[in-house]
Amino acid sequence: MNDRPVSLVTGAGRGIGRGIALELARLGHAVVINYAGNMDAALECLQLVREAGGDGITVRADVSSTEDRERLVDETLGAYGRIDLLVNNAGVAPSVRDDLLEAGEESFDRLININLKGPYFLTQRVARRMIRQVQSGDVKAFGSPRIVTISSISAYTASVNRGDYCVAKAGLAMMTRLFAARLAEFGINVYEIRPGVIATDMTAGVKEKYDTLIAQGAWPIRRWGEPSDIGRAVAAIARGDFPYSTGEVINVDGGFHLRTL
Ligand code: NAD
Numbered sequence: 001m002n003d004r005p006v007s008l009v010t011g012a013g014r015g016i017g018r019g020i021a022l023e024l025a026r027l028g029h030a031v032v033i034n035y036a037g038n039m040d041a042a043l044e045c046l047q048l049v050r051e052a053g054g055d056g057i058t059v060r061a062d063v064s065s066t067e068d069r070e071r072l073v074d075e076t077l078g079a080y081g082r083i084d085l086l087v088n089n090a091g092v093a094p095s096v097r098d099d100l101l102e103a104g105e106e107s108f109d110r111l112i113n114i115n116l117k118g119p120y121f122l123t124q125r126v127a128r129r130m131i132r133q134v135q136s137g138d139v140k141a142f143g144s145p146r147i148v149t150i151s152s153i154s155a156y157t158a159s160v161n162r163g164d165y166c167v168a169k170a171g172l173a174m175m176t177r178l179f180a181a182r183l184a185e186f187g188i189n190v191y192e193i194r195p196g197v198i199a200t201d202m203t204a205g206v207k208e209k210y211d212t213l214i215a216q217g218a219w220p221i222r223r224w225g226e227p228s229d230i231g232r233a234v235a236a237i238a239r240g241d242f243p244y245s246t247g248e249v250i251n252v253d254g255g256f257h258l259r260t261l
Helices: 015-026 039-051 066-080 107-133 163-186 206-215 227-238
Strands: 006-009 030-035 055-060 086-089 146-150 189-195 246-253
Touching: 006 015, 006 066, 015 030, 015 039, 015 055, 015 086, 015 227, 030 066, 039 055, 055 066, 055 146, 055 246, 066 107, 086 107, 107 146, 107 163, 146 163, 146 227, 163 189, 163 246, 189 227, 227 246
Parallel strands: 006 030, 006 086, 030 055, 086 146, 146 189, 189 246
Antiparallel strands: none
């Protein structure tokens, strides 16, 4: 019998998703570690989750696939019978950073499918289940269920060499507002976390560029963000520290969003 709150974190094998899984583990959660292909990384994450005081399972599923999303939710419910927190984290950068005037439809479709359509319909599916949970009075382990989506400063920052990524992330910002508005009557709060530049495999290829920008003071807190910075923000939401906030954006970006003069 599981008496832990249950969190489903997409793309949790490595990077920011792993950082989130570990902070939730410190709160004692059972974490469903979704991964796309790298089973070793997911199993390593599960081991770390257990060492940090949590428990969990790994589930391979491509969030851009309808069948995989269904199976992801089914396997979560099969293991634990409930979902208290959904964290939409899985995402990809464009394989090549092409100029806005040249970039093709293939990359656009890939980015929209994985970064926007996947989380949109996963959220829809999970939200329906959460509503049933609330309506049956099954909220004792955690309080009302919650949903968090990891977007990006790219939701509002125009990078003309990855328009597809920016458009997908801007879509996630509206997705958060939509589900927040729709789910409030059920007590289900919905949040968007906007990371700045975080040290993961995704940014490893542009490390020198960002090292230089940081040294030049491109954002006020002069360091790279770490996956744990995002994990700790998710943990604050998981603890229920924002009960009267929904549709809220939490910038975890070293102050990147400030306009300074
Ligand atoms: P990452 O590449 O290290 O990790 C992404 C994870 O998502 C990987 O585990 C990958 O396997 C998984 N994934 C990719 N496609 C998937 C799919 N179709 N189905 C399921 N899982 C899939 O990158 P990261 O930096 O940890 O990024 C995590 C999230 O944070 C992404 O949504 C990214 O856009 C966002 N983000 C990252 C940064 C940054 O600077 N690193 C900044 C802002 C936002």
